[in-house]
Amino acid sequence: xxxxxxxxxxxxxxxxxxxxxxxxxxxxxxxxxxxxxxxxxxxxxxxxxxxxxxxxxxxxxxxxxxxxxxxxxxxxxxxxxxxxxxxxxxxxxxxxxxxxxxxxxxxxxxxxxxxxxxxxxxxxxxxxxxxxxxxxxxxxxxxxxxxxxxxxxxxxxxxxxxxxxxxxxxxxxxxxxxxxxxxxxxxxxxxxxxxxxxxxxxxxxxxxxxxxxxxxxxxxxxxxxxxxxxxxxxxxxxxxxxxxxxxxxxxxxxxxxxxxxxxxxxxxxxxxxxxxxxxxxxxxxxxxxxxxxxxxxxxxxxxxxxxxxxxxxxxxxxxxxxxxxxxxxxxxxxxxxxxxxxxxxxxxxxxxxxxxxxxxxxxxxxxxxxxxxxxxxxxxxxxxxxxxxxxxxxxxxxxxxxxxxxxxxxxxxxxxxxxxxxxxxxxxxxxxxxxxxxxxxxxxxxxxxxxxxxxxxxxxxxxxxxxxxxxxxxxxxxxxxxxxxxxxxxxxxxxxxxxxxxxxxxxxxxxxxxxxxxxxxxxxxxxxxxxxxxxxxxxxxxxxxxxxxxxxxxxxxxxxxxxxxxxxxxxxxxxxxxxxxxxxxxxxxxxxxxxxxxxxxxxxxxxxxxxxxxxxxxxxxxxxxxxxxxxxxxxxx
RNA sequence: GCCCACAUAGCUCAGGGGUAGAGCACUUCCUUGGUAAGGAAGAGGUCCCGAGUUCAAAUCUCGGUGUGGGCUCCA
Numbered sequence: 001x002x003x004x005x006x007x008x009x010x011x012x013x014x015x016x017x018x019x020x021x022x023x024x025x026x027x028x029x030x031x032x033x034x035x036x037x038x039x040x041x042x043x044x045x046x047x048x049x050x051x052x053x054x055x056x057x058x059x060x061x062x063x064x065x066x067x068x069x070x071x072x073x074x075x076x077x078x079x080x081x082x083x084x085x086x087x088x089x090x091x092x093x094x095x096x097x098x099x100x101x102x103x104x105x106x107x108x109x110x111x112x113x114x115x116x117x118x119x120x121x122x123x124x125x126x127x128x129x130x131x132x133x134x135x136x137x138x139x140x141x142x143x144x145x146x147x148x149x150x151x152x153x154x155x156x157x158x159x160x161x162x163x164x165x166x167x168x169x170x171x172x173x174x175x176x177x178x179x180x181x182x183x184x185x186x187x188x189x190x191x192x193x194x195x196x197x198x199x200x201x202x203x204x205x206x207x208x209x210x211x212x213x214x215x216x217x218x219x220x221x222x223x224x225x226x227x228x229x230x231x232x233x234x235x236x237x238x239x240x241x242x243x244x245x246x247x248x249x250x251x252x253x254x255x256x257x258x259x260x261x262x263x264x265x266x267x268x269x270x271x272x273x274x275x276x277x278x279x280x281x282x283x284x285x286x287x288x289x290x291x292x293x294x295x296x297x298x299x300x301x302x303x304x305x306x307x308x309x310x311x312x313x314x315x316x317x318x319x320x321x322x323x324x325x326x327x328x329x330x331x332x333x334x335x336x337x338x339x340x341x342x343x344x345x346x347x348x349x350x351x352x353x354x355x356x357x358x359x360x361x362x363x364x365x366x367x368x369x370x371x372x373x374x375x376x377x378x379x380x381x382x383x384x385x386x387x388x389x390x391x392x393x394x395x396x397x398x399x400x401x402x403x404x405x406x407x408x409x410x411x412x413x414x415x416x417x418x419x420x421x422x423x424x425x426x427x428x429x430x431x432x433x434x435x436x437x438x439x440x441x442x443x444x445x446x447x448x449x450x451x452x453x454x455x456x457x458x459x460x461x462x463x464x465x466x467x468x469x470x471x472x473x474x475x476x477x478x479x480x481x482x483x484x485x486x487x488x489x490x491x492x493x494x495x496x497x498x499x500x501x502x503x504x505x506x507x508x509x510x511x512x513x514x515x516x517x518x519x520x521x522x523x524x525x526x527x528x529x530x531x532x533x534x535x536x537x538x539x540x541x542x543x544x545x546x547x548x549x550x551x552x553x554x555x556x557x558x559x560x561x562x563x564x565x566x567x568x569x570x571x572x573x574x575x576x577x578x579x580x581x582x583x584x585x586x587x588x589x590x591x592x593x594x595x596x597x598x599x600x601x602x603x604x605x606x607x608x609x610x611x612x613x614x615x616x617x618x619x620x621x622x623x624x625x626x627x628x629x630x631x632x633x634x635x636x637x
Numbered sequence: 638g639c640c641c642a643c644a645u646a647g648c649u650c651a652g653g654g655g656u657a658g659a660g661c662a663c664u665u666c667c668u669u670g671g672u673a674a675g676g677a678a679g680a681g682g683u684c685c686c687g688a689g690u691u692c693a694a695a696u697c698u699c700g701g702u703g704u705g706g707g708c709u710c711c712a
Contacts, residue, residue, distance in 0.1 A: 203640025208709075210638075214708075217708080369708080369709080369710085427712085550669060577670090577675090579671055580675095581673080617672065
């Protein structure tokens, strides 16, 4: 005779054992329809699982976050059932719900084709129409393992055998298909509905290990209703439109070509943005008391052996051998170079902290499959800096770096920034005591700063723990850009010392920091964040002066000269084309400000200003229009 | 690096064992037009590279390179 307490505080008494389905039905028909599972004393249960004791119960509906996750998980099972029906020799492995959808990994010799995806999707819909009952069964581990091995499901058997032998486990059966699963699941396949779509196939390593065999992963998206599905598909289309690789072409910013995979060919427009970013960062660095240096891109390999880079990731370094047999490496980082600068002359504790910054071009031989437009390249520019300081200065310097990073992100329109603390990785240099010390120092600084953070275990740099600054863009994607690392290893390896107050030599602490990370990547993020509509101060072409008739050519040239004198990047378009044609063309190219000039503007010495994204224009006196733009650029809005 | 797919005009793409196609862009001409595509004509290609099969390969096969979607990686 269970007494059921509901989230609204009400209680219901049931005569015999009951179930989530009963409870939902007793509350209302609509709820019964929308219910997909229940939460019983904190655990998720199937709707039809018997409740025999008093419990706190909450109904999970298909529109709730947990409900949708459940639908996605069920979609994965229906996908596996469909594949097994179509190609029984295929082995199933795992299939979880993920953001926006689900996937399932299969082991099968023949690759799945796009046509197969359509066939599978149709079969999935049939399975939904069949409305098969989904039943939960409790099995002993060994029996379950034996069962799956018996039906040729080696991968399933392997997963089950990795579960402790004294633990019972649950299997879920729907139609002819049975799968290992913790659950919960829908009561029947019909409840899934048809707001799902298979999207693509890809490879994935068994158990995520690149030493293992490659499985075939089928991805899909699933939602609680058709409207949500359509909305998501539309969002994907929109995201594609803001792809920096497409916009890079439309805006004529850069290109890549086969001869230089992962290296950018900058066009004048793209280089203008690059230069704007550099000069902005230069200004910020100067304000924060950094000094700019520049160090060689190619240095003897021996130096990289000494620094530990060669051992830790020599595979990712470009090397070169000269005719006289000397081996050099192209720098993958700037730190060893900065230590060489620090090492010149004798440093006193009075010289610390010394903050050396460099816009250093680094090369890393990234795996070919990792390259992705400007987001992941082999040749990139870091806005790098190294702070040489005493142990006592770590905290203040770290806090200053955090504040600097956050203020800069704000200037670029990124307000949603997360900080992660990443500690020692498996492959590393230096003694554990040194790591203890470095991790403690960084964590203390982080605590002192008062910023919220999360822990990212084992993700530190090979020479020290780090803070990762992750920003969220306009369409909700996260990008790790900035980093702050405490390094108690490399200065010693490369012989950096200073004379302390006690007259003895000491090894300085080195803080590594980058704010934008890589200029290339940051620009890619900016382009996608703004969908190409960069703020005026970053736009490569800030103003286009468009003539309406050729009578206005002289006036247009005069305006361009004045705009340029005011420090704005401006050009004119005096082509023999209609004004609407010119407006369209420059709007497509994302020029933020268009000045149209014709007879009326000549007579009144005005311009008709049209801003990107607006359909209206405003006629203004020329000088006022220039002044307004100048103010906007200066304020970096 | 691994799995799958793709590579044809500047761009987006269609086609396909036997003279290479469209739209946009480009050039020239007409048009001087008031805010997202005015009209006409023209030019433009080693169909990614290499080998093989074939009387004949852009097309089929194999190898390579690059790109895309993922996986692994991202110090």
